[in-house]
Amino acid sequence: MLYQRVDELRERAAERMAGVLREAAGTRQARVEREVAVTRYAERVAKFDAAEKGLCFGRLDRRDDERFYIGRIGVLDEEGDPLLLDWRAPAARPFYVATAAAPGGVRRRRHITTRDRRVIGLDDEVLDGDAAGEEGLIGEAALLAAVNAGRTGRMRDIVETLQVEQDEIIRSGPRGVLVVQGGPGTGKTAVALHRAAYLLYTHRQLAERGVLVVGPNATFLRYIGQVLPGLGETSVLLSTVGDLFPGVTAGRAEPPATAEIKGRAIMAEVVAAAVRDRQAPPRGPVEIAYGDQTLRLEEEDYRRAARAALTGPVLHNQARRIFVRELLDQLTRQVAQRLEAVALDDEGRPLDGGDGLGALGEADVRALLAAGYPQELLDAGSVAGDDGRPLLDEDDLAELRTELAAAPGVRAVLDELWPGLTPQRLLSDLFADPARLASAAPHLTDAERGLLSRAPGAGWTPADVPLLDEAAELLGEDDREAQAQAARRARAAAERREEIEYAQGVLEISVGSRSSDLEEGEIPEILTAADLLGAEELAGRQETVTRRTVAERAAADRTWTFGHVIVDEAQELSAMAWRLLMRRCPSRSMTIVGDVAQTGDAAGASSWEQALRPHAGDRWRLAQLTVNYRTPAEIMAAAADVLAALDPALEPPRSVRQAGVPPWRLATTPAGLPHALAEHSAREAAHLEEGRLAVIVPEARLAELAAAVAAEVPGAAYGPDPDLERPIVVLSVRQAKGLEFDSVLIADPAAILTASPRGRNDLYVALTRATQRLGVLHPGAVPAELAGISEGFEHSVDNRPFNF
Numbered sequence: 094m095l096y097q098r099v100d101e102l103r104e105r106a107a108e109r110m111a112g113v114l115r116e117a118a119g120t121r122q123a124r125v126e127r128e129v130a131v132t133r134y135a136e137r138v139a140k141f142d143a144a145e146k147g148l149c150f151g152r153l154d155r156r157d158d159e160r161f162y163i164g165r166i167g168v169l170d171e172e173g174d175p176l177l178l179d180w181r182a183p184a185a186r187p188f189y190v191a192t193a194a195a196p197g198g199v200r201r202r203r204h205i206t207t208r209d210r211r212v213i214g215l216d217d218e219v220l221d222g223d224a225a226g227e228e229g230l231i232g233e234a235a236l237l238a239a240v241n242a243g244r245t246g247r248m249r250d251i252v253e254t255l256q257v258e259q260d261e262i263i264r265s266g267p268r269g270v271l272v273v274q275g276g277p278g279t280g281k282t283a284v285a286l287h288r289a290a291y292l293l294y295t296h297r298q299l300a301e302r303g304v305l306v307v308g309p310n311a312t313f314l315r316y317i318g319q320v321l322p323g324l325g326e327t328s329v330l331l332s333t334v335g336d337l338f339p340g341v342t343a344g345r346a347e348p349p350a351t352a353e354i355k356g357r358a359i360m361a362e363v364v365a366a367a368v369r370d371r372q373a374p375p376r377g378p379v380e381i382a383y384g385d386q387t388l389r390l391e392e393e394d395y396r397r398a399a400r401a402a403l404t405g406p407v408l409h410n411q412a413r414r415i416f417v418r419e420l421l422d423q424l425t426r427q428v429a430q431r432l433e434a435v436a437l438d439d440e441g442r443p444l445d446g447g448d449g450l451g452a453l454g455e456a457d458v459r460a461l462l463a464a465g466y467p468q469e470l471l472d473a474g475s476v477a478g479d480d481g482r483p484l485l486d487e488d489d490l491a492e493l494r495t496e497l498a499a500a501p502g503v504r505a506v507l508d509e510l511w512p513g514l515t516p517q518r519l520l521s522d523l524f525a526d527p528a529r530l531a532s533a534a535p536h537l538t539d540a541e542r543g544l545l546s547r548a549p550g551a552g553w554t555p556a557d558v559p560l561l562d563e564a565a566e567l568l569g570e571d572d573r574e575a576q577a578q579a580a581r582r583a584r585a586a587a588e589r590r591e592e593i594e595y596a597q598g599v600l601e602i603s604v605g606s607r608s609s610d611l612e613e614g615e616i617p618e619i620l621t622a623a624d625l626l627g628a629e630e631l632a633g634r635q636e637t638v639t640r641r642t643v644a645e646r647a648a649a650d651r652t653w654t655f656g657h658v659i660v661d662e663a664q665e666l667s668a669m670a671w672r673l674l675m676r677r678c679p680s681r682s683m684t685i686v687g688d689v690a691q692t693g694d695a696a697g698a699s700s701w702e703q704a705l706r707p708h709a710g711d712r713w714r715l716a717q718l719t720v721n722y723r724t725p726a727e728i729m730a731a732a733a734d735v736l737a738a739l740d741p742a743l744e745p746p747r748s749v750r751q752a753g754v755p756p757w758r759l760a761t762t763p764a765g766l767p768h769a770l771a772e773h774s775a776r777e778a779a780h781l782e783e784g785r786l787a788v789i790v791p792e793a794r795l796a797e798l799a800a801a802v803a804a805e806v807p808g809a810a811y812g813p814d815p816d817l818e819r820p821i822v823v824l825s826v827r828q829a830k831g832l833e834f835d836s837v838l839i840a841d842p843a844a845i846l847t848a849s850p851r852g853r854n855d856l857y858v859a860l861t862r863a864t865q866r867l868g869v870l871h872p873g874a875v876p877a878e879l880a881g882i883s884e885g886f887e888h889s890v891d892n893r894p895f896n897f
């Protein structure tokens with residue numbers, strides 16, 4: 094019935110759209126109205142399409158005999174009464190929160206499973222007010238089916254089985270900073286994404302500024318990339334911090350120790366000092382070659398100009414305009430005075446022609462000509478008017494000034510004293526010059542400054558991006574940059590005008606021919622772009638694929654501020670990255686999700702308090718997630734040992750189920766590890782059939798061990814941005830963060846432990862990636878933290894002991 098109704102509504106929307114397109118739209122006003130209507134109908138059609146799979150997944154039977162169906166979208170009948178409630182609607186809420194102990198008017202909750210358009214399963218819970226029947230899980234059967242399902246390399250939405258503690262976070266108001274702390278597998282990522290969908294549905298105005306979702310790397314963003322479009326939401330930009338500076342591709346890797354230094358809060362002061370250093374007074378007077386003359390700037394001249402430039406809170410490049418103007422004024426006066434001095438005697442009378450002009454240099458003569466001195470007066474040897482007064486009036490001085498401003502010697506000195514700077518130039522110059530670094534970063538040690546040093550043009554790293562952003566805030570727009578941007582905008586506007594005209598043509602031809610083919614009232618079966626879109630919209634879509642949505646406009650604009658910002662794996666963010674994100678969200682409407690026990694990055698946070706205090710003081714609220722939906726209890730027990738070694742005060746999350754397969758470990762010889770790993774990878778892969786296997790290895794051994802695995806299992810994915818949809822993928826811990834797999838093999842845990850000061854956190858992350866099976870291969874003795882895992886894998890693949 095619901096699918097039938099959705100089909101009807103979809104057809105009606107398509108029909109209306111076709112009708113609107115057939116209407117003549119002669120005036121501009123009529124065309125605009127047509128476009129608006131067409132866009133609205135096109136959005137409706139798209140929404141119905143997105144909800145096709147699992148349209149309805151629940152039913153609530155109330156004690157008052159009312160019955161509601163819950164689904165991905167809301168659907169009304171002819172009278173406007175609800176047939177299907179959107180999962181985000183307030184009336185749908187009991188589906189997620191009603192329990193046997195607190196049924197809230199609900200008698201029965203039904204989970205409905207569909208495949209294509211057929212119901213293939215029902216699961217009922219009777220909520221009879223019996224507190225003893227309280228299990229703590231909502232829709233247990235549907236939930237367990239979801240968590241046990243094989244993984245595909247793409248995250249799925251969880252609207253059908255959201256749990257109470259998750260629902261509370263998702264529906265929490267948008268204001269202020271909400272921190273969601275939870276152990277591995279507690280659904281933090283899933284909750285963050287559903288919260289984005291909920292906020293966009295409930296607070297429509299958020300769509301205008303869009304929502305930013307920040308994740309740790311490109312692989313992770315691809316992993317979660319389908320969830321929001323699947324929920325019908327597109328006003329969301331997914332990005333890493335490293336991608337938030339338009340025009341810079343932060344593709345270079347660097348040692349973790351360097352990234353750690355770049356992430357420290359003190360780097361804000363280093364960048365500010367680096368900017369100030371570019372405004373430093375010269376040591377002693379500066380001589381400027383100007384034609385065949387030499388002009389001279391005293392330190393005091395510099396200081397006067399700098400004082401004028403820096404009155405009030407101005408940015409470096411804006412201040413430069415004032416500085417340049419002041420210094421040019423001074424130089425103009427200097428040249429003018431010199432001209433007058435050589436041309437007039439002490440009483441202001443013109444000098445004798447021969448002597449006076451003899452004292453003038455070639456540049457002076459040129460300047461005088463440029464300043465409007467009549468050639469004949471110069472020829473006559475006089476530089477003053479008949480009345481004996483100098484002829485350098487305001488206009489003459491202005492011209493002289495223009496000439497000075499264009500003189501290469503003058504430009505070079507101005508550039509030296511107060512250069513126009515882009516963030517890129519500021520940082521390249523800083524990192525390439527030990528003297529600049531020493532001056533801007535006196536609080537770093539020589540060794541730390543050494544780590545920051547690099548040749549210009551080496552390429553940017555993700556940790557550079559917050560520094561570039563910081564610099565951009567202090568520099569303001571560089572003149573050249575502003576000009577280039579204005580030119581780009583003008584070009585884009587011209588191209589867009591052309592495209593609109595072209596699209597209008599396409600639309601008219603297309604609508605004309607289609608409508609003539611159609612019977613009265615018939616709608617076209619296959620909708621083309623022209624059926625769906627108005628000319629302007631069509632032009633917009635053709636313009637460039639990346640300029641279509643709010644999210645994409647936001648991605649191209651460094652100064653864009655978002656309606657809401659969601660940060661995933663937020664524990665990894667450095668202090669400098671936090672500063673950048675806070676600038677993108679002045680309203681501080683933010684959701685921050687993560688687990689401080691999983692922090693692997695040396696620049697990351699060890700407490701939320703420490704990360705957030707500088708930006709939000711104590712004005713942030715904490716919500717906790719406590720149930721692990723990913724890692725089975727057997728594997729979580731092994732991970733808990735590592736967590737206890739990390740900090741005995743930390744509580745592991747409670748697993749929602751057992752897998753029935755205990756984790757195993759196996760000792761190998763150091764030389765035998767690659768071979769053993771490859772063999773076990775092949776066995777696990779064969780065992781898994783449909784699911785996904787991850788082999789997690791120490792970062793330093795990634796290339797070597799991945800090659801060994803790929804030699805045994807062709808098609809295994811690895812590399813900087815591996816394809817997670819392949820059956821086997823070899824990853825470092827850093828790459829595996831936030832991801833999950835049916836089965837996981839960990840190689841050389843001792844090397845993971847010792848690779849960084851946060852080695853235990855890393856091992857904890859690696860151990861908690863599996864949804865079903867876990868094996869550990871350790872060359873030599875087992876690290877103490879893993880001694881609790883039973884040796885040998887008789888419970889695992891094929892019950893045969895297997896030793897290398």
Ligand SMILES: Nc1ncnc2c1ncn2[C@@H]1O[C@H](COP(=O)(O)OP(=O)(O)OP(=O)(O)O)[C@@H](O)[C@H]1O
Pocket residue numbers: 236239240249250251254255256259275276277278279280281282283284688691722723830831832833861
């Ligand atoms: N209510 C739920 N119903 C079904 N599946 C769920 C539910 N909550 C979480 N899951 C599943 O549990 C798994 C872990 O979720 P998610 O990746 O969001 O956890 P996380 O807290 O971000 O983990 P980590 O900190 O390890 O990155 C996912 O497969 C997710 O779909």
